[in-house]
Amino acid sequence: MELIKNRPAPKAKAADGVAVHDAEPVNSPERRELYHKREPIYPKLVHGKFRSAKWIFMILALGVYYLLPFVRWDRGPGAPDQAVLVDFANARFYFFFIELWPQEVFYITGLLILAALLLFLVTALFGRVWCGYACPQTVWTDLFIAVERLFEGDRNKRMRLDKQPWSFDKAWRKISKHAVWLVIAAATGGAWILYFHDAFAVLENFFTGQAALTSYLFFAILTFTTYTLAGTMREQVCTYMCPWPRIQAGLTDQQSLNVMYRVDRGEPRGAHKKGESWEGRGDCIDCKACVAACPMGIDIREGAQLECIGCALCIDACDEIMVKVNRPKGLIAYDTDLNIERRMKGEKTQFNLLRPRVILYAALIAAVSGLMLFGLINRSELELNSYRDRNPNFVTLSDGTVRNGYTLTVLNKAGEPRTLDVSLQTDPMMRMRVIGATEAAPTRLAVPADTTQDFRIFLSLPPEAVDRASEDVTFVVTDPATGETARTEAVFITGEGGR
Numbered sequence: 001m002e003l004i005k006n007r008p009a010p011k012a013k014a015a016d017g018v019a020v021h022d023a024e025p026v027n028s029p030e031r032r033e034l035y036h037k038r039e040p041i042y043p044k045l046v047h048g049k050f051r052s053a054k055w056i057f058m059i060l061a062l063g064v065y066y067l068l069p070f071v072r073w074d075r076g077p078g079a080p081d082q083a084v085l086v087d088f089a090n091a092r093f094y095f096f097f098i099e100l101w102p103q104e105v106f107y108i109t110g111l112l113i114l115a116a117l118l119l120f121l122v123t124a125l126f127g128r129v130w131c132g133y134a135c136p137q138t139v140w141t142d143l144f145i146a147v148e149r150l151f152e153g154d155r156n157k158r159m160r161l162d163k164q165p166w167s168f169d170k171a172w173r174k175i176s177k178h179a180v181w182l183v184i185a186a187a188t189g190g191a192w193i194l195y196f197h198d199a200f201a202v203l204e205n206f207f208t209g210q211a212a213l214t215s216y217l218f219f220a221i222l223t224f225t226t227y228t229l230a231g232t233m234r235e236q237v238c239t240y241m242c243p244w245p246r247i248q249a250g251l252t253d254q255q256s257l258n259v260m261y262r263v264d265r266g267e268p269r270g271a272h273k274k275g276e277s278w279e280g281r282g283d284c285i286d287c288k289a290c291v292a293a294c295p296m297g298i299d300i301r302e303g304a305q306l307e308c309i310g311c312a313l314c315i316d317a318c319d320e321i322m323v324k325v326n327r328p329k330g331l332i333a334y335d336t337d338l339n340i341e342r343r344m345k346g347e348k349t350q351f352n353l354l355r356p357r358v359i360l361y362a363a364l365i366a367a368v369s370g371l372m373l374f375g376l377i378n379r380s381e382l383e384l385n386s387y388r389d390r391n392p393n394f395v396t397l398s399d400g401t402v403r404n405g406y407t408l409t410v411l412n413k414a415g416e417p418r419t420l421d422v423s424l425q426t427d428p429m430m431r432m433r434v435i436g437a438t439e440a441a442p443t444r445l446a447v448p449a450d451t452t453q454d455f456r457i458f459l460s461l462p463p464e465a466v467d468r469a470s471e472d473v474t475f476v477v478t479d480p481a482t483g484e485t486a487r488t489e490a491v492f493i494t495g496e497g498g499r
């Protein structure tokens with residue numbers, strides 16, 4: 001890092017055909033004060049493989065977000081046919097062929113744990129690729145900047161326009177930009193509510209004023225947050241609001257790949273004239289193209305900074321320059337701290353992907369995925385719960401028989417109605433009565449398709465068997481058609497000795 005201190009002042013021309021960008025990092029630690037007014041950042045459009053990757057990822061991410069609610073999935077008659085649906089009204093979550101009940105919320109927990117572990121793994125390997133490519137804040141901000149560029153031009157034009165006094169030209173550009181931003185924000189809020197009801201019905205109801213109040217409320221909230229976060233707050237969300245930059249430092253190590261300025265190759269930096277030797281100097285011509293391209297307004301050459309979202313646009317910007325000055329690409333590149341240190345000591349570089357933390361995250365991901373897969377494959381379509389009456393705990397009839405009341409809750413997750421048989425595993429003297437059952441079929445329970453149904457049940461123990469305070473009971477329901485069973489444990493209270 002000693003080399004950095006000896007850098008010469010930038011000149012208007014960094015090399016033949018390469019102008020110095022009028023770009024000072026606005027977000028550098030030295031310029032950042034607690035109550036410092038935000039300086040606008042005007043990221044310059046760059047071209048290159050990382051920019052292309054970001055465009056592709058943006059199209060895919062936005063395409064999935066906006067179109068997924070319209071994808072249909074046939075689940076049979078009576079069941080919703082929307083592929084991804086969070087059905088609060090009926091307490092169901094549908095994800096293609098998976099249908100989760102409230103009792104199976106652990107799958108959602110598992111999914112969140114899996115997502116966190118994946119994020120840990122990817123961060124340990126490649127630094128902040130989530131922030132740079134996949135985070136919704138990045139994706140929408142990128143889209144909003146593209147719209148801004150469309151109406152106001154690239155960096156220099158935008159800077160000039162902002163300094164200009166108000167005119168018709170400036171007004172229509174600004175108004176058009178904000179109008180398109182609002183349309184995108186409204187589409188974002190609109191798409192969000194489509195995930196909670198049938199998308200086609202919601203669309204129709206929404207525009208005819210028939211949708212639920214909550215739909216309009218969430219539409220308004222999402223529209224407002226998209227417009228402000230991606231349109232006006234931008235990098236401030238990442239720098240001041242998001243906890244992830246603080247956390248991710250603990251997930252990386254010296255061997256994590258990160259977007260880095262290769263100080264060992266770039267310094268001492270300075271303008272370069274055609275024909276001049278590159279001997280004794282670095283490859284950085286101090287053109288500041290990397291600073292001009294940075295959407296976070298930082299200078300990657302100052303080393304690792306909290307603001308850097310790892311978007312790699314500075315790599316594209318610098319590679320373009322390296323081609324112009326006929327030097328190898330990769331002055332800014334994905335590299336590791338360890339390799340930079342090793343090269344500065346004259347040692348060979350080495351990449352070590354299989355490190356203990358990477359192996360640990362991968363093993364945890366495999367374990368959680370395996371458990372979830374096992375759970376899904378062996379997922380039962382029949383579940384049973386029982387709740388004993390508490391008030392009173394038991395009733396003693398005139399002949400000394402003790403009776404307990406229960407509510408048996410049967411979950412039929414299948415797409416067809418079922419007729420089930422309920423039986424008991426307990427003291428053979430115990431008698432069971434299903435309220436509402438016929439004499440011909442006293443243990444028969446009819447449960448409609450995809451439904452939770454409650455049944456009232458009384459258990460009775462004759463006086464000669466009442467010789468202990470309680471008795472363990474197991475309720476078993478069996479589907480005679482499929483042989484599938486479900487059971488639940490309960491307790492029968494006699495009051496004996498504890499009355």
Ligand code: SF4
Pocket residue numbers: 261266283284285286287288289290291301317318319321331332
């Ligand atoms: S790192 Fe590359 S883009 Fe940045 S100033 Fe140096 S030469 Fe220019």
Ligand code: SF4
Pocket residue numbers: 259293294295296297298299300307308309310311312313314315
């Ligand atoms: S320094 Fe480079 S990688 Fe980091 S945010 Fe700026 S452009 Fe993206």
